[in-house]
Amino acid sequence: xxxxxxxxxxxxVQPHVAQPIAAQGERPEKFSGNDxxxxxxxxxxxxxxxxxxxxxxxxxxxxxxxxxDTQKRAAMDAWGHGDFLCRNxxxxxxxxxxxxxxxxxxxAKSLWESLEKKYKTEDxxxxxxxxxxxxxxxxxxxxxxxxQVQEFQMILHDLHAEGMxxxxxxxxxxxxxxxxxx
Numbered sequence: 447x448x449x450x451x452x453x454x455x456x457x458x459v460q461p462h463v464a465q466p467i468a469a470q471g472e473r474p475e476k477f478s479g480n481d482x483x484x485x486x487x488x489x490x491x492x493x494x495x496x497x498x499x500x501x502x503x504x505x506x507x508x509x510x511x512x513x514x515d516t517q518k519r520a521a522m523d524a525w526g527h528g529d530f531l532c533r534n535x536x537x538x539x540x541x542x543x544x545x546x547x548x549x550x551x552x553x554a555k556s557l558w559e560s561l562e563k564k565y566k567t568e569d570x571x572x573x574x575x576x577x578x579x580x581x582x583x584x585x586x587x588x589x590x591x592x593x594q595v596q597e598f599q600m601i602l603h604d605l606h607a608e609g610m611x612x613x614x615x616x617x618x619x620x621x622x623x624x625x626x627x628x
Contacts, residue, residue, distance in 0.1 A: 478541040482565035489539050493532060501532035501554040529554050536561075576604045585626045598624065 472495055474488035493499040507525050532554035537545055551557035580601050585594045602617060612620075 474539055476541050477539055477544065479544065479565075482561075485539070486562070486565075489536060492539075493535060496531070496535065498528060498532040498535065498554075501529045502558045503555060505555070506553070533557055573608050573610065576601065576608060577610070580605060580620075583624055585624050587626045591625075595621070 472492055474485055474492055477485040477489075490499060490502075493502065504525075507521055533551065536554060536557055537549055540548060548557055548560065551560060583598055583601060585591070585598075598621060602612070605612065
């Protein structure tokens with residue numbers, strides 16, 4: 447009869463350490479200032495797969511007085527290393543021009559927040575632009591109805607993608623109202 451080994455297996459888990467290998471296909475394309483919403487979601491997913499997303503919202507840890515200097519130093523080193531990785535993954539996801547602008551950020555959280563502040567404000571301008579396109583859209587006799595319907599559907603899709611939902615009956619009524627007079 448085979449006997450089981452009595453030696454316990456010890457696993458050491460290091461918190462805040464990135465996975466050693468992340469597939470290149472998971473890395474989002476470089477952000478150049480366009481379509482922040484998509485890049486933001488892809489980068490957040492990428493950082494989550496690397497177990498680094500927590501650094502986007504965490505402050506520098508406060509060490510309690512009961513801990514020894516060795517424990518304090520280990521906690522601060524672990525946090526600093528994870529924050530360093532997270533910050534640089536984000537910076538490397540930016541175009542060279544944006545890298546130069548944002549490389550002075552001291553933590554991943556401050557970098558993430560400054561990107562959100564800048565580009566989420568611009569996304570609000572995008573919503574205004576899409577609503578304007580919807581309101582100004584008019585069908586003309588010089589183009590085929592099908593091409594114009596597809597163009598209008600793309601505007602409706604853009605509205606939906608920005609979180610602005612219109613009821614189906616309103617969409618149909620808007621389409622009828624935008625038909626050419628003939």
